[in-house]
Amino acid sequence: MLHPSYTDLMCVVNKDVEEGETKVVNSRYSIVMATAKRAREIIDGSMPLVDTRGGEKPLSVAIDELNQGKIKVIGEEEE
Template sequence: MLHPSYSDLMKVVNADVEEGDTKIVNSRYSIVLATSKRARQLIDGEMPLVNTVEGEKPLSIAIDELNKGKIKIIAEEETEEE
């Protein structure tokens, strides 16, 4: 089982969204994509943004980073505009 849960992670990601605005993350799929992309970055040599334990897997590190607000998910519309 994933700890924290998907719903907890979605709350963290959407915490800065004002009421009435479109949420950044609406589904588990978005969480899975974001954490898998970050895990791939970690595998490719990026340094973790949180303290890690020897042998901790990249996906676990990515989930911890997202949960602690160290990484942010950017909506696709924002990346297309830039």
């Protein structure tokens, strides 16, 4: 099971969105895609933005980064 949960991660990503505005993330799929993309960056040599333990997998690091607000998910129209 994923800790934190998808719901918790979606709350973290959408915390700065004011009521009535379109949310940045509306689905688990968006969370999965964002963390997978960041995990690939870590595999390719990017330095983790959070403290890591030895042997921690890149996906776990990416989830921790997202949960701590170290990375930001942006919508396609903002790219």
